[in-house]
Amino acid sequence: MSPKKEKVFCAFCRTPHEVFKEKSFGLRHMILSGLASLCLSFVIWKTYNPKSLLFFVTGLMLAEVFLRLRWRLHINCRTCGFDPVLYKKNPEQAAENVKAFLVKRQAEPGYLLRKPLDLPPRPPSQTKPNKLGPSSKSLSTRI
Numbered sequence: 001m002s003p004k005k006e007k008v009f010c011a012f013c014r015t016p017h018e019v020f021k022e023k024s025f026g027l028r029h030m031i032l033s034g035l036a037s038l039c040l041s042f043v044i045w046k047t048y049n050p051k052s053l054l055f056f057v058t059g060l061m062l063a064e065v066f067l068r069l070r071w072r073l074h075i076n077c078r079t080c081g082f083d084p085v086l087y088k089k090n091p092e093q094a095a096e097n098v099k100a101f102l103v104k105r106q107a108e109p110g111y112l113l114r115k116p117l118d119l120p121p122r123p124p125s126q127t128k129p130n131k132l133g134p135s136s137k138s139l140s141t142r143i
């Protein structure tokens with residue numbers, strides 16, 4: 001029973017990566033937690049004891065926390081640092097995190113050997129005006 005993963009594409013850089021499908025506990029975790037609590041009951045009290053329900057509930061709580069943490073840690077894009085959960089709550093903060101991640105990525109020594117990112121083009125209204133004027137574009141072609 002290996003954890004099921006789903007292949008998704010990053011919403012920002014379109015890089016494929018895998019994320020865990022399970023976000024919360026299911027029937028499988030309930031059965032495993034029940035069996036574990038039953039075993040603990042027989043180990044501790046030599047028979048079934050209703051106090052073992054506490055182990056069952058604790059096991060479910062641990063499973064929920066573990067699954068949530070695992071899902072949350074793997075949902076981020078490892079290529080560009082985009083966090084879709086944060087983007088839904090605070091898009092500006094998500095953009096700042098991606099910028100910081102890309103700056104940090106450029107500082108790494110293997111940056112030039114990596115595959116370039118397939119970043120979305122900026123709309124013309126957000127591009128910076130060219131300080132050198134319109135002839136600067138043709139300057140690079142003349143050299």
Ligand SMILES: [Zn+2]
Binds near residue numbers: 012014015
């Ligand atoms: Zn990405």
